[in-house]
Amino acid sequence: MPPEMRVSRSVLETEARALAHYLADVSLPEAVVNRYVLAHDVLPLAPTSERDARVLSITRRFSWTLPYLDAAEAALRRDSALRRKLLLVAALVETWPPAADRFLPSHRSILRATTTLGRVCVTVLSKTALGLILYATAVRRV
DSSP: OOGGGOOOHHHHHHHHHHHHHHHHSOOOOHHHHHHHHHHTTTSOOSOOSHHHHHHHHHHHHOGGGHHHHHHHHHHHOTTSHHHHHHHHHHHHHHTSHHHHGGGSOOOOOHHHHHHHHHHHHHHHHHHHHHHHHHHHHHTTTO
């Protein structure tokens, strides 16, 4: 990674914890956080554009924006730096035994599954709508 794209270890550690909290509502142990930091040396996770850098900067400063900017980038830029980092954290959390069960299927009745699907659809649409507004504000000057 070019030196101008490097961020400090402490920033990456904080980022790993925020992304894991957003994705699976878990607190990562140091060993998993360390794997996230080390992955930045071998995987293409650095921002590839000014837009990527702006979005990452905002999510690092204001972690509450993660669900909204994630939804917007899922709709607009699936290969963004934020999406790549979220995929890495999802893989790390999924392979961490105490959190692995969050990724396993569970048995649900048809009624409960349908209700959950409806709730998820409304949530996704609202987060995407707000996320598109935040995204437009974040990348306005690019």
